[in-house]
Amino acid sequence: xxxxxxxxxxxxxxxxxxxxxxxxxxxxxxxxxxxxxxxxxxxxxxxxxxxxxxxxxxxxxxxxxxxxxxxxxxxxxxxxxxxxxxxxxxxxxxxxxxxxxxxxxxxxxxxxxxxxxxxxxx
Numbered sequence: 001x002x003x004x005x006x007x008x009x010x011x012x013x014x015x016x017x018x019x020x021x022x023x024x025x026x027x028x029x030x031x032x033x034x035x036x037x038x039x040x041x042x043x044x045x046x047x048x049x050x051x052x053x054x055x056x057x058x059x060x061x062x063x064x065x066x067x068x069x070x071x072x073x074x075x076x077x078x079x080x081x082x083x084x085x086x087x088x089x090x091x092x093x094x095x096x097x098x099x100x101x102x103x104x105x106x107x108x109x110x111x112x113x114x115x116x117x118x119x120x121x122x
Contacts, residue, residue: 013040017083036078037097048090051097
């Protein structure tokens with residue numbers, strides 16, 4: 001098996017384990033609003049960048065939830081060690097994935113451009 005395939009397989013495993021166990025085993029307020037969207041493993045499998053989206057009303061609420069996840073990093077790593085059969089347990093580093101918000105903003109701008117074009121035509 002190539003190293004690239006192994007990295008992708010571990011990325012999917014980390015994504016699945018964190019996605020499932022974050023809600024069921026980690027005590028974080030509003031964790032049900034967190035969705036793991038992507039995991040990027042380092043080639044040596046020691047580090048995992050874990051991207052997730054957060055459904056929140058405000059940016060402050062999003063940051064509060066994010067900090068809650070950050071504070072539980074060691075606990076999440078212990079869960080990874082328990083659930084995955086790897087010699088080295090990857091160290092998770094969390095990042096907020098704003099792709100959905102950025103896509104919505106772009107869609108809104110496109111709609112506005114179309115509305116402006118229609119209003120200038122007539």
